[in-house]
Amino acid sequence: EIGDFENFDLQSHWIQPKINRDFVKVHEPISLKRLVKVYFKEEIQQGIHTALQDAKATMLIFTEVYIKIKKSHVSSKDNMNVDEFADFDVELDDNRIKYGSIY
Numbered sequence: 001e002i003g004d005f006e007n008f009d010l011q012s013h014w015i016q017p018k019i020n021r022d023f024v025k026v027h028e029p030i031s032l033k034r035l036v037k038v039y040f041k042e043e044i045q046q047g048i049h050t051a052l053q054d055a056k057a058t059m060l061i062f063t064e065v066y067i068k069i070k071k072s073h074v075s076s077k078d079n080m081n082v083d084e085f086a087d088f089d090v091e092l093d094d095n096r097i098k099y100g101s102i103y
Contacts, residue, residue: 008062010035032057039065 014035015027033045036057044057 010058010061013066035061
């Protein structure tokens with residue numbers, strides 16, 4: 001349930017594996033802009049944007065993507081509270097953009 005979560009931080013949850021210049025695997029956080037583009041095929045944060053737009057986008061990611069990942073029982077490798085960005089292909093409803101539009 002949504003009410004079971006006290007704090008939700010996208011940047012501390014989704015990570016992107018990357019090899020740094022010393023050839024060591026590191027993890028980078030994924031931006032809200034990139035998450036929305038990948039999961040919803042929408043462009044956000046173009047030029048000046050508001051905190052309200054960011055909040056709506058975050059809530060959309062939380063309700064339509066994060067909750068489905070957590071319910072799927074395949075999340076969080078090694079029982080960590082992070083998911084590698086490429087690990088999931090979440091099925092979303094066809095009307096997700098109309099219902100949860102960011103704008």
